[in-house]
Structures are given as structure tokens and as C-alpha cells.
Amino acid sequence: MNIANLFTNYEEAIAMILFGIGFSNLLLQRNLIKKIIGLNIMDTAMYLFLALKGYVDGHKAPIVTNGVQSVDAYINPIPSGLVLTGIVVSVSVTALMLSLTIRLYRRYHTLDLDEISTKLKKEGL
Amino acid sequence: MQFVQNFPFMTIILSLFSGPLSSILDGKKAKRVNLAVMSLITVMSCAVLVFVINSGSAYVYTMGHFPAPWGNEIRVGVLEAFMAVFFCVIMLLCVIGGVYEREQELEDTKQNLYYVMVNLLLSSLLALIYTNDLFTAYVFVEINTISACGLIMIRQNGRTLEAATRYMIMSLMGSGLLLLGICFLYDLTGHLLMSNIREQVQLLHQAGEYNIPLLVSLALISVGLAIKSALFPFHAWLPDAYGYSTLSSAAILSSLVSKGYIFLLVKIFFRVIGFGIVRDSKVVNVLFVFGVAGMIMGSVNAIRENNIRRMIAYSSVAQIGYIYMGFGLGTTAGVIASLYHVLSHAATKSLLFVAASGITDASGDHTEFLELTGAGYRNKLAGVAFTVGSLSMVGVPMFSGFISKLLFAQAGMESMHKMLPTLIALAISTILNAVYFMKTVIRIYTPVPAKVLQKKEYRCISMKEQPCKSTALVFFIILNMLLGLSSEPVIGLLRSGLAMFA
Numbered sequence: 356m357n358i359a360n361l362f363t364n365y366e367e368a369i370a371m372i373l374f375g376i377g378f379s380n381l382l383l384q385r386n387l388i389k390k391i392i393g394l395n396i397m398d399t400a401m402y403l404f405l406a407l408k409g410y411v412d413g414h415k416a417p418i419v420t421n422g423v424q425s426v427d428a429y430i431n432p433i434p435s436g437l438v439l440t441g442i443v444v445s446v447s448v449t450a451l452m453l454s455l456t457i458r459l460y461r462r463y464h465t466l467d468l469d470e471i472s473t474k475l476k477k478e479g480l
Numbered sequence: 481m482q483f484v485q486n487f488p489f490m491t492i493i494l495s496l497f498s499g500p501l502s503s504i505l506d507g508k509k510a511k512r513v514n515l516a517v518m519s520l521i522t523v524m525s526c527a528v529l530v531f532v533i534n535s536g537s538a539y540v541y542t543m544g545h546f547p548a549p550w551g552n553e554i555r556v557g558v559l560e561a562f563m564a565v566f567f568c569v570i571m572l573l574c575v576i577g578g579v580y581e582r583e584q585e586l587e588d589t590k591q592n593l594y595y596v597m598v599n600l601l602l603s604s605l606l607a608l609i610y611t612n613d614l615f616t617a618y619v620f621v622e623i624n625t626i627s628a629c630g631l632i633m634i635r636q637n638g639r640t641l642e643a644a645t646r647y648m649i650m651s652l653m654g655s656g657l658l659l660l661g662i663c664f665l666y667d668l669t670g671h672l673l674m675s676n677i678r679e680q681v682q683l684l685h686q687a688g689e690y691n692i693p694l695l696v697s698l699a700l701i702s703v704g705l706a707i708k709s710a711l712f713p714f715h716a717w718l719p720d721a722y723g724y725s726t727l728s729s730a731a732i733l734s735s736l737v738s739k740g741y742i743f744l745l746v747k748i749f750f751r752v753i754g755f756g757i758v759r760d761s762k763v764v765n766v767l768f769v770f771g772v773a774g775m776i777m778g779s780v781n782a783i784r785e786n787n788i789r790r791m792i793a794y795s796s797v798a799q800i801g802y803i804y805m806g807f808g809l810g811t812t813a814g815v816i817a818s819l820y821h822v823l824s825h826a827a828t829k830s831l832l833f834v835a836a837s838g839i840t841d842a843s844g845d846h847t848e849f850l851e852l853t854g855a856g857y858r859n860k861l862a863g864v865a866f867t868v869g870s871l872s873m874v875g876v877p878m879f880s881g882f883i884s885k886l887l888f889a890q891a892g893m894e895s896m897h898k899m900l901p902t903l904i905a906l907a908i909s910t911i912l913n914a915v916y917f918m919k920t921v922i923r924i925y926t927p928v929p930a931k932v933l934q935k936k937e938y939r940c941i942s943m944k945e946q947p948c949k950s951t952a953l954v955f956f957i958i959l960n961m962l963l964g965l966s967s968e969p970v971i972g973l974l975r976s977g978l979a980m981f982a
């Protein structure tokens with residue numbers, strides 16, 4: 356347990372810092388668009404982390420070329436598959452959030468979630 | 481391999497594909513297709529349950545016949561099959577109970593889209609129940625979230641849009657943490673199938689290596705799923721989402737969506753990490769504290785609420801608190817009590833939502849308390865049903881809520897340090913429950929002078945006027961009484977199912 360480990364694994368450290376940035380943006384920003392940007396930073400940090408986990412130094416992308424089938428030639432393909440799945444999920448979720456934002460903006464002419472809440476209370480529905 | 485063993489996979493695929501089918505049909509046909517598919521899935525799940533009980537052991541179904549460390553798997557034991565049957569039945573009843581409201585509140589062009597959401601939700605719930613693969617579980621968690629968000633926002637007004645947005649934000653934070661936890665576990669063990677991860681985690685634990693990363697990933701997964709199932713401090717979206725969405729959505733969301741995540745958490749505790757390791761970590765204590773806080777605060781908020789549907793929604797926060805308190809006890813008895821409460825809460829809360837809508841129908845669609853005076857006389861069945869639900873929530877014998885409270889108390893007695901807090905929290909929460917539910921029951925059975933009756937837009941509703949809602953209510957009452965009166969077989973099933981988890 357020492358700080359030096361952080362520097363040898365600096366990629367993972369960066370992924371976690373990015374995750375923190377994205378997460379706190381999603382949680383704390385009041386502007387809906389900034390929240391969505393935070394969400395995307397968070398998801399991208401996850402993909403960076405996953406991709407790092409599958410990477411082996413000096414190995415190539417897992418596509419069989421020239422009949423080389425040795426395990427030592429390629430990186431681990433599973434995390435790449437997970438990243439692809441994760442991207443699909445994150446795209447659909449982002450689309451849904453954006454469409455919700457558009458609806459809210461058309462109705463209340465603001466992107467600020469707290470302001471929307473106060474307007475709702477005034478509406479008294 | 482017998483033909484019945486294919487059914488779990490078939491049920492998931494059936495409901496997944498009948499969703500897109502509904503999107504090209506018109507509202508009426510979509511409804512028929514949806515009801516037919518859900519009934520079929522219920523029957524198929526029953527067949528699976530019977531098969532698993534008879535064979536006495538769980539079986540693993542390999543997707544595409546790829547062997548264990550590579551392929552994707554479905555695993556079916558008694559607990560999974562039982563939950564699937566139960567969820568299907570509740571979903572069917574919720575959809576039937578809210579037919580009238582849906583036709584009133586949704587635009588004509590969106591009628592069929594509702595069934596798309598319902599089907600997707602059902603398939604994701606089934607997949608969460610059956611899957612043996614952590615990453616598949618994550619993907620279906622997201623599908624669950626998206627379809628639940630659709631169910632909230634399909635009735636368009638400002639409240640539901642805002643609630644749906646808040647729900648999405650909370651859920652996305654939860655699933656981000658869940659995904660991070662799953663990635664950590666994958667990083668540590670190199671596997672995604674639950675059984676393989678478990679073997680590796682046991683080895684790591686025995687060797688005493690990577691204790692902190694394991695703890696972190698366990699904590700991330702627990703917190704992520706707790707956020708998604710609206711444990712106490714993360715419940716801000718819940719009252720609006722349940723209070724203003726259309727009736728079936730509120731019933732389905734409260735009784736099923738959060739329960740799917742809770743079931744996944746149980747699976748992760750028992751099948752991925754191993755309950756011994758979970759107990760030794762201090763994560764359960766955190767869940768215990770938040771569960772107890774939720775039990776009290778949810779009820780306090782419910783007492784202060786003046787809108788009957790929002791009151792029931794806040795009561796959900798309290799009930800989720802109960803469930804997490806049971807996990808927090810860190811004993812198998814506590815988990816069984818929690819699982820029983822999942823069943824009892826699902827049966828009771830959907831009953832309460834449907835009954836409350838029957839009551840408000842008889843009061844000119846007002847939801848404020850004063851307007852509900854005497855509604856129990858105007859809509860007799862809804863009044864009776866609401867009373868049954870309230871008694872069950874308070875924990876009166878004969879109803880399901882009593883058994884779950886009893887189980888919680890018994891489980892609490894087993895643990896040394898948590899006995900006193902558990903019993904005190906149960907006592908306070910029961911009193912608080914009684915305050916707001918009995919207040920409502922007394923209110924709906926307070927007679928109104930005939931003069932006032934004529935002035936307002938009150939009307940009497942007979943059972944025949946709302947056949948769908950009445951059928952749903954009758955079945956809900958029967959289900960509740962069944963759970964309350966013959967709890968032993970159910971508890972036996974839960975116990976044997978949990979034993980198969982290991």
C-alpha cells in the first residue's frame with residue numbers, strides 16, 4: 356500500500372478520477388445538459404477502465420490475422436465486448452435523458468431542475 | 481434435458497419480442513396480445529416452478545451450448561422460479577386493475593406503447609431473476625430502468641416529467657456505481673459468471689488477498705442497488721413518480737421494479753460474494769442503519785402527507801427500509817424475512833394503489849383527505865380492499881404484513897447487538913404505520929350528511945361498474961390473505977430456495 360502504486364497504475368487512477376468527476380457532475384449540477392455531460396464522462400471513464408483491464412502490453416487487437424492463433428498474440432477480447440455493450444446502453448440512456456430534457460424545456464423554458472420544481476409547485480397540480 | 485427446462489429462456493424472449501409486436505398494433509389489440517403473453521408466461525413459470533420443486537435441485541441452462549467460463553448461463557432454482565411466478569401474477573393484476581385509468585389518461589396513439597414498456601419491464605425482471613451472468617444482469621438493470629421511466633412519463637404532465645427526470649438521474653448514478661463494482665469484481669476474479677466469481681472470491685478470501693478491493697466492490701454494488709431501489713436518503717423522486725403516474729404504473733413501479741433490484745442484490749450476496757464474506761464485512765451494518773432510518777422517516781413523511789397516493793408512496797419508502805433492515809441483520813433468517821416482505825409488500829402495495837384509485841373515483845377524482853370522507857360507503861369493494869391493505873401494512877394477524885413483521889422480529893432476536901434496535905424500530909414503525917393508515921380507514925368510513933353528498937360530485941360505484949378493477953382487487957385480497965394465513969409453505973419455499981443459492 357503505497358503512493359508509488361498509484362503512479363505505476365496511473366491509467367486506472369485517471370479512470371477513477373474521471374469517474375468521480377462525472378459522478379459528482381451528475382449529482383450536483385443543476386443544469387440538465389451538464390448533468391448529461393457528467394453521465395457521459397462517468398460512462399466513458401468506465402470504458403477506459405475496462406479497456407485497460409483487457410490490454411496486454413505489445414499484443415494486438417483480437418482479430419485473427421495470417422492464421423496466428425496463439426494466445427500471446429492478442430489482447431483479452433472480453434472487456435472490449437463489455438465496452439461495446441456498455442456504449443450501447445449509455446447511448447440509449449443518453450437519448451432518453453435528452454428527450455426528457457427537451458420535453459421539460461418546452462414546458463418550462465428552463466434547464467434548471469430546481470427552477471422547474473418551484474414552477475411545478477406554483478402550478479399546484 | 482426436458483422441454484420444461486427451456487421455459488425460463490422462452491419466457492424472457494417471449495416478453496422481449498411481444499414488446500416490439502405491440503408497437504405496431506393498435507391499443508385494443510396490443511392489450512389483448514399483452515394479456516395473452518403475460519398469462520402464457522405465468523403458466524410457463526408455474527410449470528418451471530413445479531419442475532424445480534419436483535427435481536429438488538437447481539439446474540443451469542447454457543445459452544448456445546458454450547461451456548461454463550465462456551458462455552452465458554441461466555440458472556433456475558426454487559426461489560427464482562417462485563419469484564418469477566409471483567412477479568408475473570402481480571404484474572398481470574396491476575395491468576388489469578388499471579385498464580380504465582389508462583384509457584382515460586393516455587392519448588389514443590400511445591395506448592399500445594404502454595404495453596411495449598410493460599413487456600420490456602417483465603422481460604427484464606425475468607432476466608434479472610434468472611440470469612447467472614453479472615454483466616447480463618447489468619444490461620437488464622438498464623432495460624428495467626428505461627422501461628420504468630417510460631411507464632412514469634407516458635402520462636404527460638409536468639409532475640411526471642420532472643419525476644421521470646429525477647428518477648433517471650438517481651438510477652443512472654446507481655447503475656454507474658453498480659457497473660463500477662462489477663468491473664472491479666471482473667478485474668479481481670477474471671470471470672463474469674456468478675458461480676465462477678464465487679469460487680475465485682472464496683480463494684481470494686482464504687488467501688487474505690485483495691481484501692480492500694473486494695470490500696470496495698461489494699460496497700459499490702450494494703450502494704448502487706440501494707440507490708436504484710429507493711432506500712431512504714435516495715427516495716426524493718419516489719412520491720412524485722408514484723403519486724402522479726397512471727394507476728398501473730404506480731402499482732407496478734412500487735411493487736415490482738424496486739423488488740427486481742433487491743432480488744439481484746440477494747443473488748449477489750449469496751451467489752457471487754458468499755454470504756459469510758458479506759456478513760464479515762461491515763457493509764450489512766450500513767444497510768441496517770439506513771434501513772432503520774428509512775422505516776421511521778418514510779412513515780413520518782407519510783403522516784404529514786395530505787394526498788392519499790403520495791401517502792402510499794411514502795409508505796413504500798418505509799417498507800423498502802424494512803427489507804434492507806432484514807439484510808442488515810446479517811443472518812439467513814433476516815434475509816428470509818426480507819424476501820417474505822418483498823412478497824408481502826408487492827401484494828399489499830399494489831392492492832393499496834388500486835383500492836385508493838377506486839376510492840378517489842368515488843370522490844370526484846379528489847385525492848385530498850377531507851374529500852375522501854365516507855368513500856368506503858360509496859365504493860364498497862374499494863373500501864374493503866383498502867382496509868385489508870391497511871391492516872396488512874400495519875401488521876394485523878391474518879394478513880401478510882403480520883407474518884413479515886413476525887419474521888423480522890424473530891430474526892432480530894437471533895443477533896446479539898442488533899436485537900434492541902430492530903425491535904424498537906419495528907415497534908415505532910408499526911405505531912407510525914397505524915397512525916396514517918388507520919387515519920385513512922377511519923376517514924373513508926366516516927359517514928357524510930346527505931345534504932353535503934348531493935352538493936359535491938360524489939357518486940356511488942358498484943362492483944359491476946368497474947369490472948376490471950374489481951377483479952384485480954378481489955384477487956389481490958385473496959393473495960394477501962393466502963400469504964397471511966398459509967405462510968408456512970411459502971416460507972419453506974423461500975428457505976429451500978435460499979439453500980439452493982449456495
